[in-house]
Every structure is written in structure tokens, then in C-alpha cells.
Amino acid sequence: MNNIAKRSGKRGMPPGSVIYTGIPRTEKARIDIIDYHESKIDVKDDVAVEECFKFKDSPTVSWINVTGLHETEIIEKLGEAFGFHPLTIEDIVSTDQRPKMEDFGNYVYIVLKMIYIEAPGASITSEQVSILLGNNFVISFQEKAGDVFDPIRTRINASKGRIRKLGADYLAYSILDAVVDNYFNILESFGEKAEELENEVIKNSTPETLNRMHGLKRELISLRKSVWPLRELLSGLGRGETKLFKKSTELYVKDVYDHTIQIIDNIESLRDVVSGMLDIYMSSLSNKMNEVMKVLTVIATIFIPLTFIAGVYGMNFEHMPELAIKWAYPAVMAFMASIGIIMFFFFKRKKWV
């Protein structure tokens, strides 16, 4: 519910106001550039924003990665230099965007969510990733440093493989692919949680189990909210809605689209599994109650009639002839024992004991 609050903090601002709405951060924003073509590569780490400007029209493929959205003036400078629409710049720093793709003709703006589980067992946190694809540049924006893009960097450096031979659109696709692949990690961890919960619910459920079941359900809903719009986005890119993605790259984008569908399928399955667990939990509550009731019923219905009989012979009437009979006491005791035993077998047949 965090993003609801954040959004309302911007109320009354004119549209296009460049205001960072994410978690406050203190670390310095950082810009890294990789500029490459098939036979050449040029890596510049932690550069000043002005150094990026020259890559706007260079014939090589340039990847400018900006980590940290809280220093909005950097992003505004970059945006101005590369000719981005004011709404694009606003969207980059408003970290509550719904995943979407917007084609501005000379560049495509793609925004999506990266999902992390920071510590094992912790709940998920999300980060906004913006990708701006121009003719021969890709600018990516992250909220904080992470290692999801490292394999891409490695592949570019390796100077083998397709990535060095293909254009900026293939690079943009690679970033999308890395983000989507990361969702599978989350799903895996959710799957494990679900299995754990399932064991718990069958063997030894507590009210705490129910809370954790609902926690998982809510995380699944929130994951779905991040992935669902991706479907549309990638289906649009795969159908050639933008000219900046070449025909040959579209096939790759379709592949990411397939992964997204798979993720959604898996989320739906997990949701079904969690609903099933809820049914099991509810019926286990009823079963427990049944067990408690059976114990009470067995004990009470055996001993209440016996206590009555004992009560009868505890009455103080003067004329109770059986009291004087010698074998009366053992006879009554035997009678009570037999009632008890009959009752017991009655319950045995009913499978209550």
C-alpha cells in the first residue's frame, strides 16, 4: 500500500513535475557507460552526466546505465540532452509507474518492475527500471545498485555471442530478458514457501499458518500486478508496434513474452494451491473441534449414567430393601461396569474412540 501514499504526496503539483517518489536514499547516483560495436568496446564507470551527451548520435551502440533516481537534476539534464518528453522524465523518477511502453517516435520508453527478495524469508521489494531505447543508444535507470545486469555486461565484454553484432534494440531486449528471468527466482522462492505451508497446514496448523497463507496470497497478488501489464507491453513489442525494434529482434521479444505467460500461469497455479490450502485449513479446524467433542462425549456419556446409579443408592430412604442384600453392592458394581463396557463398544463401532 506504500505507493498509494507516495502518489498522494504529489497532489496539486503541475503535471510533468520531476519529483522523486521512491524511498529516500543518500548514496550518490552513478552513471556507467558501455559503448561498443562488433570489434571495439569502451567501458567508462562512474562518469559525469555531461560525458553521456556525445553518445546521442554516435554510430556505435551506447548503453548508459543510471543507478539512483533521487538526484533528479541528473536525469533532467540527460533528458534534455537526448530530447526526451517532459512526461517521460517525470515517469522515470515517479517510482509508482505501472509497467508500460510508450513510443515517442525517436525513442521508446519502457518502464517495468524488478522484484527482489533481499533476505531469505523476507517479503518481496520492488524497484522501478526504466529503459529508453533510441536509434543507437539504450539508457537504463535503476533505483539502486544490483547484480541483475552483470551477465549482460560480461557478455558484451566477452566480445563473442550475438550481442556485440546486433544493435541497440537487442541490448534493450537483453535487459528486458534479464528482468523477466529474475521473476523466476521469486517464483521459485514462493513455490518453496507454498510447499512449506502445505506441510504445515496438514501436520500442524496454527492461526499463524493462516496469516502466512494470506501473506503469500498477497505477495502473489502484488507480483501479478507487476507481471500482468508486462504481457501487454511485450505482446505489443513482439507485434512490431514500434519501429525501433527490428524484425529480427522481435522473435527474441516474443520469447520473453512466452516467459511472461509462463510466469502468469505459475502465479495462477500458486494462487489455486493457496486457495486449496485455505480449504484444508478450514476443514482441519472443524476436524479438531470434532475430535475435542468426541472425547467430551465419550467420557460424559459413559460416566453420567453411572453417576446417576451411584446417586440412587446414595439416597437415604429408610425402606430400600436392596441395600441390605449382601451381594447387592458387587451386583450393582458389575451392572455399572457392563454399562460402561457396552457404551465403550458402541463408541468403538461409531469410530469415536
Added chain:
Amino acid sequence: MNNIAKRSGKRGMPPGSVIYTGIPRTEKARIDIIDYHESKIDVKDDVAVEECFKFKDSPTVSWINVTGLHETEIIEKLGEAFGFHPLTIEDIVSTDQRPKMEDFGNYVYIVLKMIYIEAPGASITSEQVSILLGNNFVISFQEKAGDVFDPIRTRINASKGRIRKLGADYLAYSILDAVVDNYFNILESFGEKAEELENEVIKNSTPETLNRMHGLKRELISLRKSVWPLRELLSGLGRGETKLFKKSTELYVKDVYDHTIQIIDNIESLRDVVSGMLDIYMSSLSNKMNEVMKVLTVIATIFIPLTFIAGVYGMNFEHMPELAIKWAYPAVMAFMASIGIIMFFFFKRKKWV
């Protein structure tokens, strides 16, 4: 359910009857005009309706804001002067409109709901806002005075920013944006309510909690009813269904559309959260019953057999040899104590105590 009643009050009236269907009001209706272009601004507060007529064809952008729909003759006069269709005038004052957009060629009629929470903790109330966009004028109608449009007025006065440079369509967009942004406030308050309820349901739920849960659910349904048609409306405007919105403004409208989608997403999430709470509430009822039953069962099943034993030795048979034995009393007491202790550990193992 108020609006159902209101509507039926109009039954039998010819279509196009200009009858105010909102909450009866006594304060005077008020007309404010802001007329501006890039270098000039002219603000007139609380003017007579006739003063508005001249702005119909003026080349500057004119914003006429009417507060109060109960003085229908004012609206009829305005409508006649600006050439509005009778149905438009009827719709402006019928405060039970579903959000919609209608293009009449020379003007566009947009009607939507503004949602308020008047006091903290109170339930939501809604007000109907109508926006009429002509070539170079915007006429907005509100039911009562409010401060949602103040930031727009400030921005126009400030004579900087985009708003003074762009046309009437941008002004109409700004009003739409202000109304939609206001929904985030409501969502925020709903999110807080949901969190409160969640704590309550886990720690200390009462039947009252259930009522409040259903109250929240109903408010979410009613909010959704206001927002859902907005989606369609804004998607239509963003796709260029009307020529009065210029190509350049469409991008901004799409941005509001994105916000609407986000609001709907959040409403759906909150609904899921509330449903989850209902499950927790129901299972907490079962858990409470279980606890009550366990106490009853433990006490009853320990003492009922013991009472029976005591009853046996309270019988008045003449020939009960054990009664005369000296150590019989302490032996029976010890026997009873051991039965009690065994029972207790039995329940301990079952985790009932």
C-alpha cells in the same frame, strides 16, 4: 443507495427536464471566470451569468467555474448562450450521472465524480463535476465549493509553466488530472483503514469488526463504480476520439489514464485484502469456539469420572467391606488424584492445555 431514490423522483418527467437531483442546498450559486492567454490574465470572481456570454468566442482561453447546481436557471441561461444540447443541461444538474464523455461537435461534455472524505473516519461522499470544453473555453460545474482546483488557479496566475502557453484542452486536462489525483487521497485513507482492520481482526475481533469490514468493502465497490467508467472515458480521449483535444494534449491524457488504471489496480488489491480478512475473521470464530470447547472438555472429562467414584463410595449398601478399611479413604483419594493427573498429561500431549 441514495441515487436510486433520487432518480425515481424524476419519473414521468419528459426527457430533457432540467431538474436538480442532488442534496438540497441553500447557499447562493457562484460563478468565477479566469480569462488568459500567454501574456495576459483577467480574473473575475462571483460575477453574474450574463458576464460569461462574451467569452464564448473570445480568442483567449476562458475558464468559467460554476459552483452550485441547484440554481438551475443560471445553468439554463449559460447553456442557451453557449449553445448546449438540452440533454447536456439536464445531465449537468442530474447529480446521479455515470462518468461519461459526449462529443457534440462544437463542444465535449465530460462528467465525472469527485470523492471526498469530509471528516477523518467518516465515509466517503461524492460530488458531480461536469466539464464542458469548447474551442477556447472550459466551463466546469461543481456541486459545492472545494479546494481541489486551487492549484490549477495558482499555476495559471503564476504565468509560468506550460498551462499559460497551451490551449483550453490543456486546461480541461488539468481539471481531469486534479480530480483523478484526488482519488489517491481516498485510496490512502482506505489503505489505512484496511491496515487498522487487519490488526483488529488478528488481535481482537468483534462482530463490529465484521460490520466495518463490510463497510470498507462497500465503499470500495462504490469507489470502483466511480472510477471504472473513467477508464473508458480517458482511453477514448487519449485515442483521439474527439478533435477538441489536440494531439499534443493526448499524451497528457494518457498519463491520467495510466493513473486511473493504477487506482483500479489498487482498489482490486484492497478488495482482495478485505476478502482475506473475512477468511481470517471466520477462522478466528472457529478458533475461539475451539478454545471454549477445550476448556469445557478438559474440566468435564477430568471431574466427571472422579465424581462417579466419589458417588460409588457414597452409596448406602450395608455390605461394602472397603468402607471399614482404615487406609481405604486415603487410597481412594490417591487413586482419584492419579486419574486426574493422567488425564491432565493426556490433554497436555494433545496440546489442549
Added chain:
Amino acid sequence: MNNIAKRSGKRGMPPGSVIYTGIPRTEKARIDIIDYHESKIDVKDDVAVEECFKFKDSPTVSWINVTGLHETEIIEKLGEAFGFHPLTIEDIVSTDQRPKMEDFGNYVYIVLKMIYIEAPGASITSEQVSILLGNNFVISFQEKAGDVFDPIRTRINASKGRIRKLGADYLAYSILDAVVDNYFNILESFGEKAEELENEVIKNSTPETLNRMHGLKRELISLRKSVWPLRELLSGLGRGETKLFKKSTELYVKDVYDHTIQIIDNIESLRDVVSGMLDIYMSSLSNKMNEVMKVLTVIATIFIPLTFIAGVYGMNFEHMPELAIKWAYPAVMAFMASIGIIMFFFFKRKKWV
């Protein structure tokens, strides 16, 4: 379920058989004619069917209203004279039609349901209304006399307002509008029922409440079945699917369409409200059980141990030294009282008393 039975009564009949399938009626069918143009009006009540024929091609707008569908020969004669398709005539008298619109080129056939609540508190009954719109005539068919069309007649007589100036399509629209406006009355009464039930379910629910809740739910489903197809029908008319509705009238039809959407929205909301009530009812059952159980548990767990203690000192052992002690009786009484009090405070802390 009535209409299921009716339909099957026609089994084996050739298609196009003109057989009345409604509730059997004995009152005479009645034909009323209003013939008008802007400056002239001619009202004829209770005329013979042959008098209608001349209005087929008259240049004035003619409204022929037929009350009573059971005298099928009248309808057959009318149909023949005005050149209606055999299926149209069959549909007029088969009172189990789903609302629909059929364009036969020279006339449009519209069939819909009028909903009544005949007595306050009674359940809804529906009546089939057929509207046949030709170039300059409207023929409407009702099952029984009612007052829903009276305001239209009054407006035509009043010779002011739009209706006298506009054509037969505007008249057909006015009839549609009157029928749809009538739904709001039903909704209003349903809203009141729902509010009553809600109070009942919170304060004092009985199994009867549940039956009434399901009764309301079923009436909502049946209302929805009548309204839902109207949506499609009116959307078709509003989009200009038939040429007999003029461009200028389409705007009015769209207005009725908006009302239909509003009615559907309200039905859905009411359904949600009723589902919510069901949850409250079910949890109130659990709450009641809880209350009963608590009383039982408190009383039983306080007195069962005490009864055991009393039983112990009722045993007849010869050697029970405490029996001879003077202060033993008050001491045991005090002990039992303190156990009772401790128990009571234990339950107090658990909030069971």
C-alpha cells in the same frame, strides 16, 4: 420458473404459431389511438381493430396502444394490415421473449419487460411490452392496463415540449424511456428491502431472514435477466443500427442506454450487498453458538469440580478424620467458594462473562 413451463406448452407447434403464452386473462383487449402532428391532435379510445388500418400510411404520427395480448386474432389482423412478419406476430403474444430488437426494414420490432411490484412487500411481476416502430406510426402492446404511459399521453396532449414536433421515433424513444425509468422504482424498493434485511441480520436474524435474503437475491437475478439484454438492444439503437431512428433521436436513446448501465451497476452493487449480508448471517450463527457454548462452559466448569468435592465428603468411609473436625464444614465451604471465585475471574479475563 414459470416461463419454462409456458414455453414447453408450445412444443410441437409449427414455428410462427400465434399462441398466447401469458397468464390467462378474461378482460376484453382494448385499442387506443393518438394521432398527432405539431398543430393537431386526435385521440380515439377503445376503437375496433379495423379503425387502425388507415393510420398505416397517414403523414401524421400515430400511436396505437393495444392492451391485452390474449385476443390473438386482433393482433393477427393488425399484423396483416401493417405487413408484419409472422415471427413478429408470434413473438408479440409469446410473453416469454428475451428483450431484443429486430429490424425488418420497413419496421423495427422491440420487445422488453415492464417490471411491477403490485403490492408493497410483494415480489416482482413482469409484463411484456412490444413496440413496433414504422415510418410514421408506433404500435405498442401491453399485457394489461397500467399507468406507466400516462405521462407520455399527457405530454402529447399538452401540445408543448419536443414530443409534438418530433417524429414517431421520438415517440418510440419516449415509451422506452418510460419503461426503463420504471426500473428505478423497483430498484428503490429493492434498496429499501436490502436496508431492512441488513438491520435484521445485524440485530436479530432468524432462518426466515436467510430465506428473505435469498428471495431478494433471486429477484435481483431475475431483474438482471430483464435489464441485461436491454443494454445490447439500446446500444444497437444508439449506434444507428436501424435507419428508422433518426440521428437526432439517437442522442436521446444513448441517454436511456446510460440509464440502463446505471441500473445494471446498481443491481450489481445490491448483489454485492446481499452477498455481504450472507457472510454476516453465517458469522452471526457462529457467534450465537459461541455465546451458548460460553454459558455452558462457564457454568459447567465452575460447578463440576465443586460437585466432586461435595461428593468426596459424601463418601461413607468409616475412617475420614476430617469429618469429625468442627471447623471442617465451613472450611470446605470456603474452599469451594474460593475455587468458584477464582474460576469466575479466570473467565472474566478470557472475556467469557
Added chain:
Amino acid sequence: MNNIAKRSGKRGMPPGSVIYTGIPRTEKARIDIIDYHESKIDVKDDVAVEECFKFKDSPTVSWINVTGLHETEIIEKLGEAFGFHPLTIEDIVSTDQRPKMEDFGNYVYIVLKMIYIEAPGASITSEQVSILLGNNFVISFQEKAGDVFDPIRTRINASKGRIRKLGADYLAYSILDAVVDNYFNILESFGEKAEELENEVIKNSTPETLNRMHGLKRELISLRKSVWPLRELLSGLGRGETKLFKKSTELYVKDVYDHTIQIIDNIESLRDVVSGMLDIYMSSLSNKMNEVMKVLTVIATIFIPLTFIAGVYGMNFEHMPELAIKWAYPAVMAFMASIGIIMFFFFKRKKWV
């Protein structure tokens, strides 16, 4: 679930294998022919398959009705003579087809389900009906003899009515109409069952009632599976997807389509009714438990404290001064009676008695 088994019996067969998959039958298959035009009619019962061949290109309308699909060689011969596609012949005898329509250019293949209730109270059984419409012939295939087509035969014989004047497409429509009209009988019987069950569930529900409720639900699901694809099929025919249905017949087909929609509407309503019954059943279980609990609680909480008091005065302490008091016994009895009465009124106020 029968048809699942049947289907798998064909596993591994090459496509187009003509294998009968229905219930094994021993009666001889039978072919009846009616050949007619407006002024002539020629009826031939129980003919050899070779007699049919000449009707392929005769200018009169020929209706060949084949009863019994288990003699596959007859159908193969017919198919060859009339030039049907191998898949059509396979589909005719595979009695587990989903209703569908296939246009092969020179003929249209329509397959649908006829539903029977063979004995009152029995569950539904279905039979596959195939209709092959050529230019001037209709061949219909049934699994077993029945009387659903008799009214059509009668109408053809009667030589009046539309059917003799119109072509083979009208005959095909008449068969479709007869099959669909038959569904209303089933619905009627389901409606009666539902009403019965509803009374039972309110007055006197047993676990058996639940089973019957689920039986009805399952039959509704299975009916829906037969009817739902009809919707699509008839909508296709009504929209003129095949040229073998003339424009003039399309109107009639649309009428059958309307009936199908009505049937689906009724099925959905019945499903809602059954779900409602389930809620009532479940809450009636809770109510019964509540009643049982109240009786137990009232009796136990009245007598347990009284028994305790009696126990107190049954103790054998030597020094219990009140035992010697003359009026002590009646006083204690009166005290106990008043406790009982107070308790009773307490429960009365709680509405437990």
C-alpha cells in the same frame, strides 16, 4: 464421464475410422424417406439404403431419416453416394461429438445433442443427432427411435403451413427447432426438481438432500455443455455463414438462436438457485447444531448447580448445624426451585427456550 471412456477406446485408430462409439444396440437400423414438394408427397418407410441414392439430385425436397448408428456400413454407403467427407462419416457415428456446424460447400454438417428423461425422476440421457443439409435434401441421423420429429412429419403430411412451400433449409431448421424446443421440457422438469429440493431444504434436509442438490447441479452442468456450443452454431447459421441457408430462413434460425439464449439464461438462473440452496443447507446445519446446543446448555446449566447444592447437604460432616434445623429441608428445596426458575427466565430472555 462415460464419453471420456468411449473416446479413449478409439486410441491409436487412424483418423477417419468409422467406428460406432455409442451404447451397444441390437435393434436393426431403419431408414425412412419423405420426399415432397408443394403439391406432392411421397412417404417410404423402412427402405434399403440403396433406395436413398436417387434422391441426391431430385428437384423435390427429400428427408432421409436414419435411426440407429451402430450399423456403420449403411452410413458409409450413404456417405459415399452423397459424397460426404470421410471426417463427416466418422463424426456421425462417434457419439461423443461436441455440437458444431461444418460447411463443406456442397453440404452443411450439423451435429447436436437431443436430451431425454426416460422415466420420471430418472437422470437425463443424451442422444446424438446429425443433420446433413444439401441443396434439396436433408439427411438426419438418430441413435434410437423417438417421437420428437413426429410433429414435423405431421406438418409435412398436412400439406398446409409453410413447410411444404419452402426448401430443404426450412426442413433442416424445423428439425433444429424441434430438438431445441425439447430442451424446454428438460428445463421444466429441472425447475420442478429444484422447487421440490427447495422445499425439502427448508423443511427437512438430510445429507441425502445435499447429494440430490449436487446431482441436479451436475445435470445442469452437463445440459449447459450440450446447449452452450449450440449458441455459437446457431449464431453462425443466423449470420449467413453458410449459403445453403437462404436469407428468408435465417430469420427463423435467429428465432431458434433466441430460444437457445433463453435456455442458457434459465440454466444459469437454476444454477444460482441451486447455489442459494447450498447456502441454506449449510446454515440449516448450523441452526440445527445451535438448537441441540441450546437444549444441552439449558438443562445442564439449570441442574448442575442444583446438583452441587444437593451434594453439599449430602456431605457427612459431623458438625453441620443446618441439618438439624426443622425447616432447613423445605428452605433448601425452595432455594433450589427459585434458582431453577431464575435460570429459566434468564434463558427465556435470551430466547433459548
Added chain:
Amino acid sequence: MNNIAKRSGKRGMPPGSVIYTGIPRTEKARIDIIDYHESKIDVKDDVAVEECFKFKDSPTVSWINVTGLHETEIIEKLGEAFGFHPLTIEDIVSTDQRPKMEDFGNYVYIVLKMIYIEAPGASITSEQVSILLGNNFVISFQEKAGDVFDPIRTRINASKGRIRKLGADYLAYSILDAVVDNYFNILESFGEKAEELENEVIKNSTPETLNRMHGLKRELISLRKSVWPLRELLSGLGRGETKLFKKSTELYVKDVYDHTIQIIDNIESLRDVVSGMLDIYMSSLSNKMNEVMKVLTVIATIFIPLTFIAGVYGMNFEHMPELAIKWAYPAVMAFMASIGIIMFFFFKRKKWV
């Protein structure tokens, strides 16, 4: 949930990496070739991958069947020789593909799931089957050896029937048909399981029954996940989305499509049946509890008042005149018996005994 884990194992790999993600296998991969035209057939078992290359452009129809995906180099060699896209080769060995069809112009790539039940009573396992259809070759890939394709081989060998006369597209269709027909086996076994469970739930349900119900539900969901995308795939092939399937084969593909729809219908029905069972299970829990409660209530409410009476006459008051009366004891006993009998008939009337 297995495939979630597998997928994430590939994280960080460049797209198009040919990595086998299925269950590790040790058996050697095996290639079988059948090359045929109408009058000639050439069968080669267990050949080297190089032998396949010559069949790429041979005019005869060639079916290359590869069993075992773990020897990826074989698949890479094949792919290179036949000119497959890198993504195709990656997809063949990634065994977590969603069923899909991709047209690469010179070949069509179809991937789908084969479902097995390896031992009776075991849960389902799935295997990925890839079909590559070129102009005159079909290459199929399986994870492990199986007998599903044997009937096709037999039919080709038999040199009669359609298969030898028709092209590679008919062969591809035959493989699709075999895989889809196999689903009916699974459905049959699910149907049996459902029937078993249904009997169990009515007669003698245990918490284990619930687990098995959810197991079946989960298997149905997982089956649906395999079948649902097939619908789209086959509908695309049947609509002629790819030119490699000839017009004449499309009819056959539509037939497989119909089977898929039937399978989906049956899965949905089974899901409904399982949901129904859940309701029955839940209500059977309540019924059991009711039964337990009734026994407790009957016994307790009969004997608690009687015990009280016995307790009264066990009191030790000195002045209890009735104790001395001779017939008092039998009178009290008769009184208690009559109370017991009255209670018993009261419960009899309430149907509790």
C-alpha cells in the same frame, strides 16, 4: 512446481543457450528415420545424426524421430543442418515450454506436452514433444521412449490408408492427433479417481480424502495448463495461419481442435465435480459434529436431572419426612423413570434418536 526451479537454473545465460533443463538422463539418445512416398518405404533405426542431413531436400516424406533431449550436441547439429533458428534449438531442449506454434517461413515449430500416468494410481508426469514440419520432412523430439507413436508407424508401414498418399503436413497432424488422443486416457483415469473419491466422501470421509481431493484438483489444473494453449495453437493451424499445412489437412486439424475443446470441457466438468465434493465433505464434517452433539445432549439431558433428584434424597437433613414413607423409594424411582421416558420421546419427536 518443478519447472519454476528449472527455469531459474538458466538465469544469466545469454538467450539462445542450448541447455537441457529436463530430468537428468543417462540412456543414449536415439534417432529413427522413416522415409516414404506412396509406393516406397525406407525404415532406418538408431542412425547417426549425419545420416539425417540428406533428407532435408529429398522429395519423399521423411520422419526423423529423436528420443532423448539431453545430448544437446545432436540437436544442435541437426538444427544447423536443417537451418533452424537458434531460439528453436534452445526451445527444443528447454523442457519447460508452454505449448505454442511458431512459423519461421521454411519450417513450423510446434511444441506441446505429452502426459503420462506411469503406474496405476501414480500422479501424472509430462514430457515435452517438439514437432518441426518442413516442406517434406517432419522431425519430432521426445524426452524418452514411449509407444504413443507406434500406431502411426504401423499405419505408414501398412502402406494403405491415407497417410502414405498425403504429405508431411498430414504426418505432422497424425503426431498431434496421437498426442491429443492420449489426453483422453488421462481424463479417463481422472474420471475414475473422481468417482472413487465421490463414493469415499459420501460413505466414509477422512482428512486423507480431502488431501486426495486437492491432489486431483491440482492435477486437473496442471492438465489444463498443458491443454489450454493447445486450443489456440490448433485453432491457428486450422485457420490456415501457416502455409505448410495444406488446405486439405486443415479439416483434419480442426478435428483435433474439436477434441481439444472436448478435453477442456471435460476438465471443467471434473473441476466442478471436485468442487461439489468439497462442499459435501465440509457438510459431512458438520453432520458428524451434529451426530456427536446429539448423543451427548440426549444422554446428558436425560441423566443430569435424574442425578439431581437422587442427590436431593441423598441429603442428610434430619427432618425429611418422605424418607420414612414406605412406598417413597419406589415412587421416586417410578417418577425418575417417567421423566426419562418423557425425555426420550421428546428427543424421538425431535428426531435426535
